Each structure stands twice: as C-alpha cells, then as structure tokens.
Amino acid sequence: MTSTTKLTITQPDDWHLHLRDGVVLKDVLGHTSRQFGRAIVMPNLRPPITTVELALQYQARILQAIKELPENSQSFVPLMTLYLTDNTKASEIAKAKEAGIVALKLYPAGATTNSDAGVTNLAKCDEVLDAMAQHNLPLLVHGEVTSAEIDLFDREAIFIEEVLHPLRMRHPQLRVVFEHITTSQAVDYVNTTDTANLGEIAATITAHHLLYNRNAIFLGGIRPHFYCLPVLKREQHRLALLNAATSDSKRFFLGTDSAPHSKHLKENECGCAGCFTAPQAVEFYAQAFDSVGKLQQLEAFASFRGPDFYGLPRNTKQITLEKTSQTIPSTYQFGEEEIVPLNAGKSLDWTFLG
Ligand code: NCD
Ligand code: ZN
Numbered sequence: 001m002t003s004t005t006k007l008t009i010t011q012p013d014d015w016h017l018h019l020r021d022g023v024v025l026k027d028v029l030g031h032t033s034r035q036f037g038r039a040i041v042m043p044n045l046r047p048p049i050t051t052v053e054l055a056l057q058y059q060a061r062i063l064q065a066i067k068e069l070p071e072n073s074q075s076f077v078p079l080m081t082l083y084l085t086d087n088t089k090a091s092e093i094a095k096a097k098e099a100g101i102v103a104l105k106l107y108p109a110g111a112t113t114n115s116d117a118g119v120t121n122l123a124k125c126d127e128v129l130d131a132m133a134q135h136n137l138p139l140l141v142h143g144e145v146t147s148a149e150i151d152l153f154d155r156e157a158i159f160i161e162e163v164l165h166p167l168r169m170r171h172p173q174l175r176v177v178f179e180h181i182t183t184s185q186a187v188d189y190v191n192t193t194d195t196a197n198l199g200e201i202a203a204t205i206t207a208h209h210l211l212y213n214r215n216a217i218f219l220g221g222i223r224p225h226f227y228c229l230p231v232l233k234r235e236q237h238r239l240a241l242l243n244a245a246t247s248d249s250k251r252f253f254l255g256t257d258s259a260p261h262s263k264h265l266k267e268n269e270c271g272c273a274g275c276f277t278a279p280q281a282v283e284f285y286a287q288a289f290d291s292v293g294k295l296q297q298l299e300a301f302a303s304f305r306g307p308d309f310y311g312l313p314r315n316t317k318q319i320t321l322e323k324t325s326q327t328i329p330s331t332y333q334f335g336e337e338e339i340v341p342l343n344a345g346k347s348l349d350w351t352f353l354g
Pocket of ligand 1: 018044112113114142227228229230257259260273274275
C-alpha cells in the first residue's frame with residue numbers, strides 16, 4: 001500500500017513580491033493570494049511609488065482587485081512600501097508610519113528592473129534613514145553595487161563591504177532586510193553581525209535561489225526565464241542559502257521575488273530580469289526543503305519568522321501540500337500578455353491543495 005505525504009502548515013506570507021499594476025494586476029495577485037496571507041508589495045512601478053499618497057493609491061487599486069478574486073483569496077493583505085530616492089523627505093517617514101506603510105526599499109540606481117530613480121548616493125538619505133530608525137520602519141535593500149566594471153557575480157559580496165556595513169555603522173538603530181540574498185558571503189554577514197550594537201538584520205531568500213545555480217541559465221542554450229537579479233550564483237552559494245533557510249536562525253525568511261514580465265520581453269535580445277514563481281511558490285520552497293530532508297523547518301521559514309520580524313501576528317489559517325507531482329503550465333495569459341512561469345512545462349514533486 002502506498003500513502004501520500006501531506007504537509008499542513010500555518011499559511012505563509014511573501015515578504016518580497018512584485019504585483020505590477022494596471023490590467024495585469026488582478027491576474028498577478030490571484031496567484032499569490034491563493035497561497036499567501038500577506039505580501040510585501042515592491043514599489044518599483046513606472047513611475048515608482050515614492051510617496052505615501054502614491055502608495056495609498058496603489059494599495060486602493062490592489063484592494064479593489066482583491067474584491068474580484070475568489071472568496072478564499074479575499075482575506076489577502078497587501079503590505080505597502082515606499083521607494084527610497086535621493087529626494088525622499090524625512091517628513092514623509094512619520095506619514096508613512098501612520099499610513100501603515102511597512103518599509104522603505106533601497107534600489108541602488110540602475111541595479112535592476114525599474115531602478116533608474118533609485119538612490120545615487122546614500123549620504124543624501126542620512127536624515128531619512130535616521131527618521132526610519134526612529135519610527136521603526138525597516139530598510140529593504142537590493143544589495144548589489146552597480147558600477148559597470150564590477151563583475152556581475154561579485155556585486156552582492158562587494159555591496160556588503162562597500163555599502164551595507166558602512167550604512168549600518170552610520171545608522172546603528174536602523175533595521176535592515178537584505179533582500180533576495182544569493183551568496184554565502186551574504187549568509188555569513190547576516191548570521192554573524194552583532195545585533196547588540198547594530199540594528200537587527202534579516203534576509204529574504206527566493207525559491208529559485210534555493211533550487212538552482214547559475215548553470216540553469218545556460219543549460220544547453222540561453223534560458224531567459226532563469227535570469228533574475230541578483231543573478232543565480234555557483235552551487236556552493238546555493239548550498240549556503242539552503243543551509244541558512246533550513247536552519248534554526250530567525251534571520252532568514254521567505255520572499256519569492258516573483259517578478260512577471262511578458263514572454264516577448266524575456267525572450268528578447270536584451271531580456272528583462274525577473275522570474276515568475278507565484279503560481280507554484282509554496283511548492284517550489286517545499287521541493288527545496290524536501291531535497292535536504294528539512295520539511296519540518298518550512299513552517300518557521302515561510303510562516304513565522306517574517307511576521308515576527310515585522311511585529312505582525314502570525315496567520316491563523318492553515319494550508320496543505322501533498323507530495324503528488326504536477327506539471328507547471330507552459331504559459332499564463334494575463335490580459336493581452338503571455339507570461340512564462342519558472343520551469344515551465346516541467347514537473348514539481350509537490351502540489352498545493354489549499
Ligand atoms: C525585479 C522586477 O522585475 O521587478 N526583477 C528581478 O530580477 N528580481 C526587480 C528586483 O527585485 O530586482
Ligand atoms: Zn524584487
């Protein structure tokens with residue numbers, strides 16, 4: 001007799017998500033709200049969400065779209081962020097806190113998709129960063145240096161020394177989330193820095209960085225759907241991330257960085273960065289944790305440590321996964337746009353039941 005393995009855990013949250021806007025918003029949202037209770041919504045729209053007013057308008061569009069989703073998705077809560085620029089005013093921080101904005105996002109100018117308006121010089125943000133520390137609003141960091149002469153694969157490790165650590169020394173009360181970490185250097189930095197003297201630090205980890213190394217981008221030819229930023233790294237880094245995610249450390253939690261782009265913009269001579277993982281997000285993470293026999297750690301990583309860091313209650317609903325294989329669809333239709341999910345057409349060992 002065979003028995004299927006089931007896993008029931010507290011409903012997870014996604015602490016780093018791109019929901020986009022406009023006609024595709026409802027479709028993008030539908031996938032995440034089926035699995036997750038809440039998500040931190042990235043502000044890198046065009047134009048970026050740089051003020052409380054813009055964030056509240058974006059939140060209203062998301063809440064409107066939620067009303068059109070199936071009943072069991074309607075309790076989904078979008079957590080809003082602001083996009084930090086050279087010109088963000090310190091006075092915006094108190095307003096942000098009051099409006100329920102949960103964090104500010106640092107994109108070094110030019111680091112990734114829609115980051116042209118990002119920060120060119122962090123020294124210009126000192127007053128804002130002090131205000132954030134004072135109001136207990138964390139800084140979410142896209143941790144890559146941007147100089148063209150620095151090797152793409154070294155950008156995160158160099159960012160730690162040149163930007164992140166000095167930033168935390170200058171603002172010792174500031175709480176920081178090192179977003180979508182990809183290297184063993186980032187794991188070591190998050191694990192070892194002394195939070196007695198510096199503000200708390202945590203990191204999000206995507207499912208794709210737990211499952212794939214950089215070979216996936218070049219397997220038998222160029223594979224644009226595996227291209228994201230920060231780019232996938234060597235196997236030794238993937239193993240360090242997997243070890244961190246499945247460890248008992250409270251500093252690592254789930255953030256999919258699910259970032260849809262149209263098929264024609266990914267399969268392009270200058271393809272966009274971003275992997276769309278939302279439809280099977282929890283299954284991808286289950287697959288990664290299962291690969292090292294650590295499924296028992298999934299709930300803490302996916303459902304407990306994020307809300308604990310942000311001072312929010314843990315979700316009360318539960319979700320169940322079953323170890324039955326599913327085939328990932330080759331595309332999704334979002335309005336006029338065709339979106340190719342990560343690992344399209346391939347199978348996954350786990351299936352989300354609800
Ligand atoms: C993200 C996007 O498409 O918005 N792309 C990505 O490769 N992760 C931006 C980001 O988070 O860097
Ligand atoms: Zn992102």
